[in-house]
Amino acid sequence: MSAPLPTPTRVAIALGDRGYDILIGRGLLDSAESFDGLPAAPCAVIVSNTRVAPLYASRLREVLAARHARVLQIDLPDGEAHKDWASLDAIFDALLAANCDRKTLLYALGGGVVGDITGFAAACYMRGIAFVQVPTTLLAQVDSSVGGKTAINHPRGKNMIGAFHQPLRVIADLDTLASLPQREVAAGLAEVIKYGPIADSDFLDWLEGNIDALLARDTQALAHAVRRSCEIKAAVVAADEREGGLRAILNFGHTFGHAIETGLGYGAWLHGEAVGCGMVMAADLSVRLGLIDSAYARRLKDLIARAGLPTVGPALGAERYLALMRGDKKAEDGDCRFVVLDAPGRASVRAAPDAVVSAVLAAHTA
Amino acid sequence: MSAPLPTPTRVAIALGDRGYDILIGRGLLDSAESFDGLPAAPCAVIVSNTRVAPLYASRLREVLAARHARVLQIDLPDGEAHKDWASLDAIFDALLAANCDRKTLLYALGGGVVGDITGFAAACYMRGIAFVQVPTTLLAQVDSSVGGKTAINHPRGKNMIGAFHQPLRVIADLDTLASLPQREVAAGLAEVIKYGPIADSDFLDWLEGNIDALLARDTQALAHAVRRSCEIKAAVVAADEREGGLRAILNFGHTFGHAIETGLGYGAWLHGEAVGCGMVMAADLSVRLGLIDSAYARRLKDLIARAGLPTVGPALGAERYLALMRGDKKAEDGDCRFVVLDAPGRASVRAAPDAVVSAVLAAHTA
Numbered sequence: 001m002s003a004p005l006p007t008p009t010r011v012a013i014a015l016g017d018r019g020y021d022i023l024i025g026r027g028l029l030d031s032a033e034s035f036d037g038l039p040a041a042p043c044a045v046i047v048s049n050t051r052v053a054p055l056y057a058s059r060l061r062e063v064l065a066a067r068h069a070r071v072l073q074i075d076l077p078d079g080e081a082h083k084d085w086a087s088l089d090a091i092f093d094a095l096l097a098a099n100c101d102r103k104t105l106l107y108a109l110g111g112g113v114v115g116d117i118t119g120f121a122a123a124c125y126m127r128g129i130a131f132v133q134v135p136t137t138l139l140a141q142v143d144s145s146v147g148g149k150t151a152i153n154h155p156r157g158k159n160m161i162g163a164f165h166q167p168l169r170v171i172a173d174l175d176t177l178a179s180l181p182q183r184e185v186a187a188g189l190a191e192v193i194k195y196g197p198i199a200d201s202d203f204l205d206w207l208e209g210n211i212d213a214l215l216a217r218d219t220q221a222l223a224h225a226v227r228r229s230c231e232i233k234a235a236v237v238a239a240d241e242r243e244g245g246l247r248a249i250l251n252f253g254h255t256f257g258h259a260i261e262t263g264l265g266y267g268a269w270l271h272g273e274a275v276g277c278g279m280v281m282a283a284d285l286s287v288r289l290g291l292i293d294s295a296y297a298r299r300l301k302d303l304i305a306r307a308g309l310p311t312v313g314p315a316l317g318a319e320r321y322l323a324l325m326r327g328d329k330k331a332e333d334g335d336c337r338f339v340v341l342d343a344p345g346r347a348s349v350r351a352a353p354d355a356v357v358s359a360v361l362a363a364h365t366a
Numbered sequence: 367m368s369a370p371l372p373t374p375t376r377v378a379i380a381l382g383d384r385g386y387d388i389l390i391g392r393g394l395l396d397s398a399e400s401f402d403g404l405p406a407a408p409c410a411v412i413v414s415n416t417r418v419a420p421l422y423a424s425r426l427r428e429v430l431a432a433r434h435a436r437v438l439q440i441d442l443p444d445g446e447a448h449k450d451w452a453s454l455d456a457i458f459d460a461l462l463a464a465n466c467d468r469k470t471l472l473y474a475l476g477g478g479v480v481g482d483i484t485g486f487a488a489a490c491y492m493r494g495i496a497f498v499q500v501p502t503t504l505l506a507q508v509d510s511s512v513g514g515k516t517a518i519n520h521p522r523g524k525n526m527i528g529a530f531h532q533p534l535r536v537i538a539d540l541d542t543l544a545s546l547p548q549r550e551v552a553a554g555l556a557e558v559i560k561y562g563p564i565a566d567s568d569f570l571d572w573l574e575g576n577i578d579a580l581l582a583r584d585t586q587a588l589a590h591a592v593r594r595s596c597e598i599k600a601a602v603v604a605a606d607e608r609e610g611g612l613r614a615i616l617n618f619g620h621t622f623g624h625a626i627e628t629g630l631g632y633g634a635w636l637h638g639e640a641v642g643c644g645m646v647m648a649a650d651l652s653v654r655l656g657l658i659d660s661a662y663a664r665r666l667k668d669l670i671a672r673a674g675l676p677t678v679g680p681a682l683g684a685e686r687y688l689a690l691m692r693g694d695k696k697a698e699d700g701d702c703r704f705v706v707l708d709a710p711g712r713a714s715v716r717a718a719p720d721a722v723v724s725a726v727l728a729a730h731t732a
Contacts, residue, residue: 096522127528156462162493
């Protein structure tokens, strides 16, 4: 037997009766303690995908079988292209076919796509049932599994159909990151890097010193990155659960990024890749609006490039970019609005003139 | 010019920052006062159907045009058979195609189907936008437009996919009831009658004395019926918004009724017809469980028959009924649960043995 694993880190999301814990550590997936205190509903349903399920579902099933009389499993097709109504309805159909009642507990086992779909299915099934996030990608552990944003994509726009629905717990097992394709490690690092410029300059410094260790999946480095990311996200979400204002800063790089994803067709670029490139654009926009100096934007771009992420966007044409971004959820009265950096470690949401945005696009698309 | 209409009745739903008013009266649809205090968003969208829109949409458009820079309109196909994902997606597609942002205000103009779909679309579009109910059927005015339950049907079960999402206001214009087919007046009366046995014996007495006036659409009788129904529903919803317990009594007759609707295929029977017949079954179940005497059940059945509603259910077979009811949202651990009458004017939710339920079905199906 190997040595006992260290006690997991616990980050609390302070949302009153919707509050919950994020557990971060090794070997959590099939440790009974990870599930202590969750409702022992008669029926649990693991929602995963065809890539993740063969790796981890049987271990999760085993630990859940001790807690629930029935454990069902639904494997969705893998990838952002399947974050749609067809996948959502596949969950509803399986739940109804198995007579799953309102007390049924869903477990989202996978990355951001699985988590977002499963959370939205939980939000809507019989007008709302409970769910638990078991994120197995870096991106999901540091961002998408935390905070209760759930959604599916619409052909006309990313994450356009969804709900705020908080999970009962997030169980982030760092050991699952070992099986990630390298491209997904890089994509996850985009959302990690994000937290530096919007909220924590010290964390950006730390990332510059540890990016190679993170790419090499050094467990201690990953543990720190996941924990600090979750702490920052927890603080922002606790202050503004339903994105009345502050929470929008978590979407730094996402207005440009979503335009890339929707414009190319979902799945062509990974979400984190689009966000990485989008942060380069958003930082340059901040420079052109006179908010930060170009050295800071360059520093950020260098880190994004070192993470193995694209820094040049696809040539969709400025008009197409602008049209897609005018449909963004932050847009108001037909004006695009962007998360910009007001200073190192501080962000806000602002409108920007089309001419300035076009200049940014000209500078950062191939 | 006709004489000025009386001041509308206002019934408040006490739900804190989700609280709102139900306005009940004549000529409300195109009275500017009905809309006072609602947000003057740049964009308003009327969601209606192909039967109601030609009757009332232009009047609503006119009054909204004075409040909103853009007023769009979406006409869904009519009927319960279209309370599905295709209709929901038609709304999403139209909103996205028109770049409708998060401040967009939806107006549901029509009956229960339009209200339920529009409310669910509002719950999910960009993770939640505001909406107003403008119910034009008796059923919608006394029941479905009030209380924030929204949903679409699934082929395997009625209202299985949905959300709790409260409207900003309910504007119930009694004049719109003049255009209702008689069959829909009767269907609406089913939900009116419901409030007597579950909550208000005096109201049941009043209904017995006024059922003919209601069927003849006497405005004063309708005004009283709508108001008293909304008052009872408002009190129940304020006490239990998300159906943790008490609210389930509003589903008296609905477990049997939903089985009829799903079993026959949506739209074969109107929802109110299925509920009328379902109440006959639920009352008989209450008798067989020893809760009320048979004279009370007979009295209720007579009133339902006088309203022009069916009192004999379709011959789906007891097994099919039971299978459908085991999938009901109130079911737990595979046991059907029913709203039963504990006494005149008082209801609760209980499980019942299959044998007793089968006897009820044998007695009340053709």
